[in-house]
Every structure is written in C-alpha cells, then in structure tokens.
Amino acid sequence: MDAEILIIGAGATGLALAQGLRRAGISCIVFERDDGLFARSRDWNFAVHWSADALRAIIGDEAWSKIQTVQVDPNTPTKHMDGLKFLNAATGELVNEAKIDYFYRLKRSAFRELLADGVDLRFGKRLESVNFSEDGEWATAKFADGSNVTGRMIVGADGPKSVVRDLLLGASRPTRIPYVATFVQAQFTREQALFLRSFHPLYLAGVHPDNMFAFFGMQDASDAEKPETWTFFFYISYHSSLEEQDQAADWTSRQYLDVLKERAKTFCDPWKSALEWVSEDLPVWHSTFSDWDPSVPEHKWDNRNGRMTLAGDAAHVMTVQRGQGLNHAITDVSQLLEAITKSRGDGTTNQATAISDYEARMTERSGEEVRQCTINTKMLHDWASFQNSPVMKKGLKKD
Template sequence: MSSSPQSPCSPLPRSSHRRQRSMKIFRNLWAAVMGKSNHADPNPATVLIVGAGSTGLALAQGLRKAGIPCVVVEKYDCLDARSRDWNMGLHWGVSSLRSLVPDHMWDRIQSVQVDPHAPTAEHDSLNFYNAQSGDMMASIPVQYFYRLRRRKLRGLLAEGLDIRYGKELRSIEYSEDGKFATAWFEDGTSITSHLVVGTDGAHSTLRQTLIGPSSGNTQRLPYCATFVQARYSADRARYLRKLHPLYLAGINPAGYFSFFGMHDIQDPNDPTTWTFFFYISWHSPLEEQERTANWTNAQRLQQVKELSKCFTDPWKSAFEWLPDDHQVWYMGLSDFDPGAKDHHWDNHGGRVTMAGDAAHSMTYQRGQGLNHSITDAAKLAEAVKQFASGKATQADAISSYEEEMVARAGGEVRLSTVNTRMLHNWEKVQQSPVMRSGMTPQQQQQQQQQPQPQQAIHAQ
C-alpha cells in the first residue's frame, strides 16, 4: 500500500507549535506594518486559486502541467485542519482528472481509494436495494467507478504546488487598467494576479463577494442526513461487507434514502482495521431543522438509530452496534444553481470566476458533484491556456468557460435536487433521474435520442 503524503498538520512537539504561533504573529504584524503587498506585476498568466479543495488543487496541477504560474491559498492552517473526512465517487469525470495531473501522479490514484488493495474494475455496478425488505430494486452499471477518500486525494493533488495556508479571503479589488485583480485576506496581506478563481466550497466567501451575502448563499432544502464512520469486530465487519465489497444504496418505503460502503481498508486481511461509511437521509422541513439545530451528538445518534430500526441489514445492524457515544455528522441539504435568477456574477473582464461547489453545489444522491467539479477544473485550465497563449482574450476565454459550466452544472444542480425529492417519496422513486438514467450526466442524456431507461439500468 502506498503511503500518503506527509500532512502539514502532522503532530509536532510543543516547542514547534510555539514557534509556529510566534512566526504567525510575526507575519501578521509584518503585514500590518508593510500594508499592501505584492505590488509587482505578476507573470502574464498568473492565477490565484482560493480554496485548496479537490477542485482547486486539480486545477493547480493542470496549470502547473502547462507551465502556467499559479498560487493556491487556503483559509485553514493545513490541509487536514478539519477532523471529518469522507469519500466521493469519480466515474465519468475520470478522463478530466487524468488530463490535469502528470502521469506519475495518476499512477498513484489507487493509493487514495477507499480500498487501495483492490484495483478499480473496468465494469461494475451500484446496486439499489429496498432498504426495508432487502430486495434488489436496480443495478446501475458504471465504468471505472473510483471511490476516493477526500483527505488522501487532496494530499496527493497538493504535491509540488505553491499553497499558502492561513489565508482567509476578505475582499477583491480590480485595477483600473483591466489587467489585474488583488485578493485581500483577513491577515492584512494581499496577492495580485491576472485571474482569481474561487474554489472555496459550497459556502464560498468568493461567491458571496461576487453576488452578495444574500443571493450568494446556498439554498437550504427540506432534507437532512446523518453520516457515520465506524469500525467493528472482525466477525461483524465481515458480515456487514458481504453484500458488496465497496458500496451499495438503499431506498426505504418509509421515505428514507441510505448509502453503505467502505471508507478505509487498511489491511484487507484484518477486518478490525476496516472503516465503514454510511448514512441515512430523510425529509425534514426547515422548521424542524431550526428546532433541532442545537441537538447534541448523543441526540443525533439516538435519532438515526431510531430511524434505522425500520431498515434491513447492513444498515440496521451497523447502527445498532454503534456505542451510545459514537460520533456522527448531521447536516441539512442545500444547493446553489448558477443559472438561477439573481445568481449571475460579473467576472470583471475575465479576472475572476468560480469552479466546483463554489459555483454549483448540488445534492449527492446521484453522485455527480465531484465529476462536474473536476470537469470544471479541466475546462478552466484549457481556458487559461487559451488566453495565456494569445489564442483568445482573457475576457472571452473566461466568459466561454462560464457559459458552458453554468449550462452543464447548473442543469445538474436542478436535476440532482429533483432526484433527491423523488428518492424520498416512495411513489416517485422509480421515476427519479437515478433510476431512469443512472449516473449518466444530464447533457449526455439530452444528446441521446429517445433514451430507454432499461439500457442504463437492469431492473430486478
């Protein structure tokens, strides 16, 4: 098994922590004394990427591969500052990621999978079960379905990049000559570049800077989910994994959706080292979400344990076997549609734009988010190469990128939200986008003439 890159947040001796704090204080004081920094014009194709998530890092690798200078800034002090990790599905976006990273990096993609010991199958399927009876409802075929651990993927994509931590975006200024954008940070420093790209996630500060704090927020939806990661005894782990070695989905007639899969297989021969990843989502009016906003972890765990009682295995036993103090993660669902009214932004002559969740956060029951985000990175890298080489003006290149991205990913935001609603309504489950078209991207569906659902899904 390949070792993961050393994290900037790896434990340090106390003396090292004190030195880090002292240096941070010194840097902040120096910035305050010096005022504006980075007055010198950057190189003609310099790009500033705000946010060191998977999208921003993939974009930075694509630019680095093309020889285009770029800097990535991240508001946290290191990549692993947040305790929570999760995994994501990459399928139709595989070719985009391969185009962005060097060959030697793609050769290590197996090391960031949930099971780094099992090569990704050329042909696989995501099976959907009636989560109450255990009957299979559908089997969705998929080619090269990668399940990637977010933390490990970011660690891999961060290699060789200029990443500056502790840089929380405050505002952006634009030069009068139409050439530059200067990003100002909460620590008083600034960086000037030709292009600023917001890849700072679903709750993007850059998006709110461009659109405004009201229109720039995500839209809260009347659905929520509780996520769990857990290990079990060897016998229990083997039992839970017997339906599928990596992933499966469940739809409960009571109005619940669920996912069950692996998160980390440290030793394939020792089931006690296997970490499982699973959740239940359900309809929850915003009033209910507000009323329970201050619930404790114990209350959230008790709530989802009660919900799981009407499930079959593996969900029922997986929840039942959790100790009462086990950590869970609860969150409401939300989306942001870049094509919606009042969501248009001024890119200031191509000097600022967005990609990934910052541009189009979507619900996850159809597994599209990472694929669109990585596709954004690939298409934006091409746009930058266009204006860096003089084949197009910067304004035209970025506007063309945005036009394609808004149509493609905005349509998927809307489709994914419809899919979420239908999957939580038993009467409409079979008409949901995932049941009719699997994980095929919306634009590909539209290009097919009179698509037949049975060509995408083998109903059981």
C-alpha cells in the same frame, strides 16, 4: 504580480486546477483558510466516474498511476464495470442497479494529498476582499492576516459557502431544501466488519418504503488482513422541514445518533446491525441539503474582465445522491484550464472572452445537473416515485 492565477480553496477542485496549471507552466498559488491540509478531523469519500479521463489529462500519467492508492480500498483494482445496487431498505430486496464504467471511490484526505504534491499551497489564509486595478489587468486578494497578493485572475474554489461567490454577487447562500442526513463513520469487530462488508465490498444504496434513503460503504480498508481496522461510512437521509431543521440546529451528536438508531430499527442489514452495534457516544455529523444553480439569471456574476470566476462547489451546489458533484468540478477544471491557456496563446482570444465562454459552458452544464440532482433527491425520498428518479432512469452517467 505574485502569480498569474490565485486559487482560493484547497479542496479537490482548487488543487486539481493548480496541478493542471503547474503542468502547463502557468504560475499559481493556492490559498487555504485552514491551518493545514489535515486540519479538520472529519474525512469522507466521493466518486469519480465519467470525468476520469479528464482528471487523468489534468494531473498527468505519473499522478494518475497513483490513483489506486487513494481509493477507500487501495488493495482492490477498480473494475471496468461495476454496479451500485439499490435495495428495498426495509426488506433487502434488490429494486434496481446502476451499472458504472470505472467507478473510483476516493478518500478525500488521500486524494487532496496526492493533488497537493508540488503545489504552492499557503495555509491560514482567509480571504476578506478583492480589489481590481483600473486598467482591467490585475486582481488583488486581501486576507484576514493583513497580507495582499496580486495576480491576473482569482478563482473561487472555496466550496458551497464560497466567500468568492459572495464577493461577486453579495450574500448568495445556497437554497435550503427540506431533507437532512446523519453521517456515521465507525469501526467494528472483525466478525462484524466481515458481515457488514459481505453485502458489497465498496458501496450499497437503499430506498425505504417510509420515504427514507440510505447509503453504506467503505471509508478506509487499507489493511486487507485486519477487518477490525476498516472504517465504514454510512448515512440515512429523510424529509425534514426547514422549521424542523432550525429546531434541531443545536442538537448534540448523541441526539442525532439516537434518532438515527431509532430509524434504523425498521431497516434491513447492513444498516440495522451497523446502527445497533455503534457506541452511543460515537461522534456523528448531521447535514442539511441545499442547492445553488448558476444558470438562474439572478446568479449571473460580473467576472470583472475575466479576473474573477468560480469552479466546483463554489459555482454549483448539488445534492449527493447521484454522485455528480466531483465529476462536474473536474470538468470545470478541464474547461477552465482550456480557457486560461487559450487566452495566453496566439493572442486571438483575450482573457475576458475566454473566461466568459468558460462560464457560459459551465453554467449551462452544471445548472441542468443541479436541477436534476434536486429532483432526484426529492424522488428518492418518495417511495411512490423513486423508480422514476434520474438515478434510477439514467444511473450515474453524465446527463
């Protein structure tokens, strides 16, 4: 046996699980297909709110004491209570505000670096197949480089296009839905940056009467004294049929940005000015939306006597507009750690039972959230019904 737990994927889910296992004295290895922690040039941010206490318990007080340093603005302490404002994106009028208790906006690259500390992390490892021993005890991961690693359990934490999920269920791709978004990260002049940030120092949302949704916020404000170094993160999303998505699949970054600039002309600030000011050759990325509900009967997998399971985006793919994905991933990690340690405890619960119990809890909880998030996305892109959407009715609280 090379390690007790083999984790596929070095995203936030896999690394958080590795930290929890390391602190519990359980050997684990994290395998990442990329060649390094920062192999991809693109970065983004995500929100931790109702799962913050669980995250602190997973990583420990020492690592948690550094959580401020990995936020998009490390210089401004997180408020006990803040509000995510929703504007009429055409007029700038406030239409709603979601109150949030301790809303941590984390820069993904910095958060992963924090979670990777002390972890046995191996890069350039693309999983190809898994073999299970006949005695029901072991699982061996086989990688594209020809190496094999054996453990008591394999955890797929390898994101929405999970290879582990495909091995469990066959090709099981997320379901595409007819909405898309174009994301922008950009820096501006000092005067422009101060103007754009005057609307809110960290985050702002907008619902447009023409059935569009938008978000605006910070990606990196590390140097408080130099606004010209701040990086802003923003997007506009809108309805796009699957046929339209296919037709635009080969578009260049410039084509997507041109469409975004045209749409932004009907928006209020900060979106209008930000899209007017960005250079026409600025690289952007375009994303389609999809979901994957683990509670659907045909998505139930055989965990092979508790030897292979899923967590995070590999287990449930949610749309982004209610900011729930990372919070459920952290909860997955917390509950999976509980299951693993329980099966190693007094011998009253075996691994197969503990993992099956984890999966039952996870699929019920996250399946409901997947469905709520998809409903929320559809309603936010419908001016006639957005006020009845889950995010307007319930905010970002745990459902």
